[in-house]
Amino acid sequence: METLQPSTEIANAPTKPVAPQIAVAGVSGYAGGELARLLLHHPALSGTRPIFLGRAGEAEVGPSTSLEALHPYLTAPGHHASTPVFPFTWNRIVDAGTKVLFLATPHEQSREWVPEAIERGIKVIDLSGAWRLQETRNRDVYRLTDANPKLAAELQAEAVYGCPELHRDAIRSARLVANPGCYSTSMILALAPLVQAGLVDIDHGIICDAKSGVSGAGKAATAKTHFMYAADNLSAYNVFGHRHTGELLEQLHLSADQIQFTPHLLPIPRGILATNYLRLKQSTDSSTISAVFSNFYRHSPMVRLYPSPQLPQIQHVVRTNFCDIGFELASDGKRLVIVSCLDNLLKGASGQAVQNLNLMCGWNEQEGLL
Numbered sequence: 001m002e003t004l005q006p007s008t009e010i011a012n013a014p015t016k017p018v019a020p021q022i023a024v025a026g027v028s029g030y031a032g033g034e035l036a037r038l039l040l041h042h043p044a045l046s047g048t049r050p051i052f053l054g055r056a057g058e059a060e061v062g063p064s065t066s067l068e069a070l071h072p073y074l075t076a077p078g079h080h081a082s083t084p085v086f087p088f089t090w091n092r093i094v095d096a097g098t099k100v101l102f103l104a105t106p107h108e109q110s111r112e113w114v115p116e117a118i119e120r121g122i123k124v125i126d127l128s129g130a131w132r133l134q135e136t137r138n139r140d141v142y143r144l145t146d147a148n149p150k151l152a153a154e155l156q157a158e159a160v161y162g163c164p165e166l167h168r169d170a171i172r173s174a175r176l177v178a179n180p181g182c183y184s185t186s187m188i189l190a191l192a193p194l195v196q197a198g199l200v201d202i203d204h205g206i207i208c209d210a211k212s213g214v215s216g217a218g219k220a221a222t223a224k225t226h227f228m229y230a231a232d233n234l235s236a237y238n239v240f241g242h243r244h245t246g247e248l249l250e251q252l253h254l255s256a257d258q259i260q261f262t263p264h265l266l267p268i269p270r271g272i273l274a275t276n277y278l279r280l281k282q283s284t285d286s287s288t289i290s291a292v293f294s295n296f297y298r299h300s301p302m303v304r305l306y307p308s309p310q311l312p313q314i315q316h317v318v319r320t321n322f323c324d325i326g327f328e329l330a331s332d333g334k335r336l337v338i339v340s341c342l343d344n345l346l347k348g349a350s351g352q353a354v355q356n357l358n359l360m361c362g363w364n365e366q367e368g369l370l
C-alpha cells in the first residue's frame, strides 16, 4: 500500500517561530489591564498564554484572583474567573519558562525586580520610570535605591529607552527596555524630527504644554485625582519639576534652560494632548516641515501625520496605539506650533510596550496593535 508522504511544499514550509513565554507583573493596575488585553489578543501569541502576576507572595500558593475579577471588560463570554492571577514569585516565573517579563509596577518595585530578572536570563520591558534616565541628576527625582549599585549601574548603562521611533535597532537586541513616560512620548515624537534636523532655534526655548486624562495617575485616587477635584476642572501641576522633563532633555539632547514642560490634569479618563511651541532658525514653509516629518517617520507605522493646518484631537487616538501629529506655521515662517496626541495607556504605556516586544521578537512592529 502506498504510504502517505508529506508534500514537498509542506515539508519545506518555514516553521513558525515559537513565541516566548511572557509574564506580566502589576496586572491589576490600569496599564497592566491594557497589557493583558493586548497580549491575550496578540496573533503571534495565540499558542502561548502569558502568566499574570500580582504583588509578591508565597511560592506555594495558588491564584490570588482572576484577570476577569480584576478587569471585567476582559471577560470572554462564559469565562468568568478563568484566567488566574498568581502572587509574584521568581519560582513561578522561572518554572513557567518565562523569557520576557513586563513590569507594570511602581518605579521602586521595578528598580528592585529588573536586576533579579536579568540575572535569571529573563528580558524585561519595564513600564515604570525606574530605568529611563541615564543621568543621575535626572534620575534623582525618583529617589531610587539599589541593593547592588554596581550591577544597577551596569544595567542602567545598557537599558534601552523604549521609543521605537528613535531606537528601533537597539530595542531589537535589548535585554532591558525602559518604556517611555506617557507625556514624554507625546512631546518627544512631536519634537525629535525638527530638533534632530537642526531646524529649531533651541536658544529661543521650546515650550511644551501637555494635558493628560486622569488614568495617567494610576488607579489609586489621590487628593488631586479624585472626582471632586478632577471633574469639571483643568489644573497645572509640577511646573518646574515633572519627572518626564529628564526624558526630554536626554532624548532631545537639550539642557534644562532650553525646554519648559508643564503638565495639566484634564477631566477625562484617558488621552494626552501636547501643544509644543517653538521657533525655527530660518523662515521655512509648511511643505519643508511636512517633508521632515514624513521622512523621519517613513518606517513608523504608529505615527500618523496630519496635513497642515489639520490638528489632531484626543478623541481620534483614544483606545489606539497611534501618536497623531499636526502643526501650524505662522505667516513669518518661523513660529511653529506642533500638536501631538496619544492614549496614555496605549502609545503612552502598554501599546508601546507591545510594540517593543514585537521588535524584540522580530515580528512586525504593529502586530496586535491595529
Ligand SMILES: NC(=O)C1=CN([C@@H]2O[C@H](COP(=O)(O)OP(=O)(O)OC[C@H]3O[C@@H](n4cnc5c(N)ncnc54)[C@H](OP(=O)(O)O)[C@@H]3O)[C@@H](O)[C@H]2O)C=CC1
Binding pocket: 025, 026, 027, 028, 029, 030, 031, 032, 054, 055, 056, 103, 104, 105, 106, 107, 109, 127, 128, 129, 180, 181, 182, 215, 216, 217, 218, 219, 220, 344, 345, 348, 349
Ligand atoms: N497610567 C499611565 O498612563 C502610565 C503608567 N506608567 C507606569 O506604569 C506603571 C503602572 O502604572 P498604572 O497601571 O497606571 O498604575 P496602577 O496604580 O493603576 O497599578 C499599579 C500596579 O502595581 C501594583 N503594585 C503596587 N505596589 C506594588 C508593589 N509594592 N509590588 C508589586 N506590585 C505593586 C499594583 O497592585 P495592587 O493592585 O495590588 O495595588 C498594580 O497592579 C507605573 O510604573 C507607571 O508609572 C507609564 C506610562 C503611563
Ligand SMILES: CC(=O)N[C@@H](CCC(=O)OP(=O)(O)O)C(=O)O
Binding pocket: 127, 128, 129, 180, 181, 182, 183, 212, 213, 214, 215, 216, 217, 218, 244, 263, 265
Ligand atoms: C495624569 C498623571 O498624573 N500622569 C502621570 C504621568 C504618567 C506616566 O507616564 O507615568 P510614569 O512616568 O510614572 O511611568 C504624572 O504626571 O505623574
